[in-house]
Amino acid sequence: MRDWLSDxxxxxxLVLIALLILAVGNWLRPRQQVAEFAISEAERLRLQFLAQxxxxxxxxxxxxxxxxxxxxxxxxxxEPNTSGLVWQGNRVLVPGLPRNHSxxxxxxxxxxxxxxxxxxxxxxxxxxxxxxxSSQGFQAVRGDDTSALKPGAWVLxxxxxxxxxxxxxxxxxxxxxTATCGDNYVKEIATSLPLDASMLGGGLxxxxxxxxxxxLQCGPRxxxxxxxxxxxWLQLASRSSERLLQDYGIRLLSLNARSSAHFQQTEGALxxxxxxxxxxxxxxxxxxxxIISWDAVPVQKPDNVYTLQPKSPGEVLNIEIIRGQxxxxxxxxxxxxxxxxxxxxxxxxxxxxxxPEAGYLxxxxxxxxxxxxxxxxxxxxxxxxxxxxVSRQQASxxxxxxxxxxxxxxxxxxxxxxxxxxxx
Amino acid sequence: MNELSSLGLILLFALFAGHLVKFLRLPxxxxxxxxxxxxxxxxxxxxxxxxxxxxxxxxEVALGLILFSLGSIFEMDRIxxxxxxxxxxxxxxxxxxxxxxTGGMLAFxxxxxxxxxxxxxxxxxxxxxTLMVIRECNANGALTDTVTGIIGLNNIFxxxxxxLVAALIDLTTxxxxxxxxxxxxxxxxxxxxxxxxxxxxxxxxxVLLASWATRVIEHGELSILLIGCMLLCVGVALVLDLSTxxxxxxxxxxxxxxxxxxxRLFSALSRTDPPFYAIFFVIAGADLNLELLGSIGVLGxxxxxxxxxxxxxxxxxxARKAGLPEVVRRWLGVALMxxxxxxxxxxxxxxxxxPEYSGAVSTVVLAAVVVYEMIGPISARFAxxxxxxxxxxxxEPAESLF
Numbered sequence: 001m002r003d004w005l006s007d008x009x010x011x012x013x014l015v016l017i018a019l020l021i022l023a024v025g026n027w028l029r030p031r032q033q034v035a036e037f038a039i040s041e042a043e044r045l046r047l048q049f050l051a052q053x054x055x056x057x058x059x060x061x062x063x064x065x066x067x068x069x070x071x072x073x074x075x076x077x078x079e080p081n082t083s084g085l086v087w088q089g090n091r092v093l094v095p096g097l098p099r100n101h102s103x104x105x106x107x108x109x110x111x112x113x114x115x116x117x118x119x120x121x122x123x124x125x126x127x128x129x130x131x132x133x134s135s136q137g138f139q140a141v142r143g144d145d146t147s148a149l150k151p152g153a154w155v156l157x158x159x160x161x162x163x164x165x166x167x168x169x170x171x172x173x174x175x176x177x178t179a180t181c182g183d184n185y186v187k188e189i190a191t192s193l194p195l196d197a198s199m200l201g202g203g204l205x206x207x208x209x210x211x212x213x214x215x216l217q218c219g220p221r222x223x224x225x226x227x228x229x230x231x232x233w234l235q236l237a238s239r240s241s242e243r244l245l246q247d248y249g250i251r252l253l254s255l256n257a258r259s260s261a262h263f264q265q266t267e268g269a270l271x272x273x274x275x276x277x278x279x280x281x282x283x284x285x286x287x288x289x290x291i292i293s294w295d296a297v298p299v300q301k302p303d304n305v306y307t308l309q310p311k312s313p314g315e316v317l318n319i320e321i322i323r324g325q326x327x328x329x330x331x332x333x334x335x336x337x338x339x340x341x342x343x344x345x346x347x348x349x350x351x352x353x354x355x356p357e358a359g360y361l362x363x364x365x366x367x368x369x370x371x372x373x374x375x376x377x378x379x380x381x382x383x384x385x386x387x388x389x390v391s392r393q394q395a396s397x398x399x400x401x402x403x404x405x406x407x408x409x410x411x412x413x414x415x416x417x418x419x420x421x422x423x424x
Numbered sequence: 425m426n427e428l429s430s431l432g433l434i435l436l437f438a439l440f441a442g443h444l445v446k447f448l449r450l451p452x453x454x455x456x457x458x459x460x461x462x463x464x465x466x467x468x469x470x471x472x473x474x475x476x477x478x479x480x481x482x483x484e485v486a487l488g489l490i491l492f493s494l495g496s497i498f499e500m501d502r503i504x505x506x507x508x509x510x511x512x513x514x515x516x517x518x519x520x521x522x523x524x525x526t527g528g529m530l531a532f533x534x535x536x537x538x539x540x541x542x543x544x545x546x547x548x549x550x551x552x553x554t555l556m557v558i559r560e561c562n563a564n565g566a567l568t569d570t571v572t573g574i575i576g577l578n579n580i581f582x583x584x585x586x587x588l589v590a591a592l593i594d595l596t597t598x599x600x601x602x603x604x605x606x607x608x609x610x611x612x613x614x615x616x617x618x619x620x621x622x623x624x625x626x627x628x629x630x631v632l633l634a635s636w637a638t639r640v641i642e643h644g645e646l647s648i649l650l651i652g653c654m655l656l657c658v659g660v661a662l663v664l665d666l667s668t669x670x671x672x673x674x675x676x677x678x679x680x681x682x683x684x685x686x687x688r689l690f691s692a693l694s695r696t697d698p699p700f701y702a703i704f705f706v707i708a709g710a711d712l713n714l715e716l717l718g719s720i721g722v723l724g725x726x727x728x729x730x731x732x733x734x735x736x737x738x739x740x741x742x743a744r745k746a747g748l749p750e751v752v753r754r755w756l757g758v759a760l761m762x763x764x765x766x767x768x769x770x771x772x773x774x775x776x777x778x779p780e781y782s783g784a785v786s787t788v789v790l791a792a793v794v795v796y797e798m799i800g801p802i803s804a805r806f807a808x809x810x811x812x813x814x815x816x817x818x819x820e821p822a823e824s825l826f
Contacts, residue, residue, distance in 0.1 A: 025617050
């Protein structure tokens with residue numbers, strides 16, 4: 001047998017036959033191996049579902065990893081109940097703080113809890129800054145412009161939950177638009193994520209961990225405000241006019257021709273806005289008062305006040321103002337950080353007094369009317385006209401008969417402040 | 425744990441378990457299988473399902489090598505001497521095992537399709553584990569020759585039987601859009617293709633191996649040639665939908681008939697392949713799902729009993745008819761208990777081809793495989809030692825490393 005096979009010619013023939021069998025057999029093979037490999041539709045769907053479920057799970061664990069690395073930027077403010085973001089060092093960015101609160105706040109993160117005090121609270125600004133006792137365990141966010149972001153890119157909205165755990169929701173970036181928030185125009189980030197109260201103070205991040213924006217309260221709405229707008233606000237808050245607002249609760253205007261004529265005063269700084277509960281209100285300053293001396297420095301215009309070195313907290317200063325025909329001397333105490341709640345509360349008795357709803361309600365302002373052009377709004381309450389409290393009749397008479405040659409100075413109460421305007 | 429450390433763990437654990445079971449006078453491969461069960465997902469989970477599927481390529485190679493060495497028994501002179509008897513015995517024991525299992529299943533109210541599929545699968549005897557036990561016992565004699573012959577043929581018979589049953593099921597489920605001829609072609613052609621094509625492929629690879637082997641002298645080069653050819657054979661067989669089992673055996677058969685160097689090649693193999701075998705059996709053990717034992721149920725018991733008694737009875741009757749000596753008649757059936765490889769492969773085919781019957785068939789077969797993989801090698805070793813064909817292994821003098 002072996003001899004027969006060892007003949008090279010026979011072997012070559014056999015090899016040829018084998019090759020032929022393989023070639024022909026493979027060619028004849030049922031092409032679609034229906035019977036052999038068919039998978040039922042149900043099985044196919046199940047496999048597909050499993051594959052999708054698997055990749056979704058991969059997705060989720062990817063988000064979890066990103067979210068886990070972003071947790072170091074987030075804190076929870078216990079009272080009021082919001083999230084906050086570590087901004088620089090031991091400074092924490094939080095939504096605009098309420099005033100009926102003691103000046104000690106508690107911050108909570110995954111591992112620790114620590115106390116913080118207000119560092120920057122500008123009346124009317126939707127963000128505030130708290131300063132914690134130490135910066136241990138904090139890591140500041142890295143801000144990034146949204147301009148590089150394409151619509152449809154993944155974003156994560158990160159919050160610190162009440163129990164200290166990190167919360168995140170993934171969504172898509174859609175666009176950046178301009179919106180009004182308080183008195184300013186801001187950049188609003190639109191995403192696929194619905195915002196609710198539990199997300200207030202949360203941060204919006206891209207998947208590389210760049211901080212894009214923060215969820216803040218703008219009037220009745222919750223808005224994701226872009227980092228650029230936050231920078232803008234913080235710059236604004238560091239201006240000297242805003243420092244004056246933070247420390248004393250007043251805004252100043254320089255006297256123009258009309259107001260000079262009306263108040264019969266050519267030099268000084270006109271107080272146009274006084275915040276309720278502020279040191280200025282405590283000593284009785286009202287819109288329409290004209291500052292002529294600030295800490296023994298004569299004042300010709302607001303810049304004279306702005307250029308002075310700000311006082312440290314608790315320091316007092318003497319000012320002179322003109323109200324009507326009289327010159328008044330007052331003593332003002334600076335309270336830094338705009339944190340006036342202790343000053344306004346009658347702390348000794350443990351009471352907090354709410355101001356009565358004084359004045360007459362402006363129900364509407366006609367578009368294009370002088371009232372609207374100077375900034376009066378529906379909802380404002382008329383408190384004083386030309387430095388005097390007035391009856392309803394006097395008020396409507398004065399408002400109806402005011403003419404350009406003989407303007408009246410109207411003080412209205414709006415939300416947390418009183419504002420003075422010259423009408424018409 | 426990654427694949428490499430899994431692999432290392434598998435090898436060391438296998439060696440350790442192999443030493444351990446020798447004290448209990450159990451076959452080494454039982455130790456490997458038990459080691460696999462312990463490190464596998466059923467117990468410790470050091471080797472995960474993902475690891476197993478990555479390592480399955482080693483299993484393919486190992487199975488190829490095992491069947492390659494099994495193929496050496498198909499030497500022409502040997503076939504002329506004992507071929508007829510072995511074929512008759514194989515036919516008898518396969519047929520009786522299939523008959524008993526099918527009958528038992530029908531008696532317990534199973535549909536005829538399930539009963540026939542299980543009957544066809546019951547024919548199979550695991551080539552790998554039985555051959556390894558023979559090798560470990562260094563067995564030589566009439567029983568050993570008969571057993572090696574039977575396990576070679578047995579798998580082919582099982583494949584044929586299974587294909588016929590599958591064709592029958594296809595033919596009875598009449599699809600109005602498909603003609604009778606088409607159905608016949610669809611269901612029987614794969615059988616013909618797997619038999620003829622696999623032999624052709626194995627022959628080609630065998631010729632390549634034999635003609636190249638004359639030019640290779642070093643032992644290391646011989647191993648490279650051998651493993652390269654086996655990988656090629658198994659790979660091409662998978663691509664062409666051929667039977668890796670038959671193709672690998674055909675390589676061995678071709679080689680032993682063509683080459684005068686075949687002895688040298690097979691001995692080179694036996695020095696190269698132990699790590700592959702260890703991996704193969706540990707993976708087989710790790711793949712065993714012990715939880716299935718709980719769900720074996722009445723059908724599983726019927727299957728195990730039917731197949732065992734069928735094998736035993738069939739081997740006895742067949743051996744008597746063939747006029748084999750008393751010792752072979754008594755122990756042949758006991759040596760044929762193992763069941764694994766092809767049976768598992770066939771359940772996978774059933775899963776794809778007859779999903780409506782796969783639930784019952786898979787549960788029974790996979791649970792029975794757990795039983796047979798445990799008792800099969802032990803009973804085979806028992807039969808071989810009792811028959812007196814086991815011989816002490818001549819251990820090669822290991823050179824000291826220090």
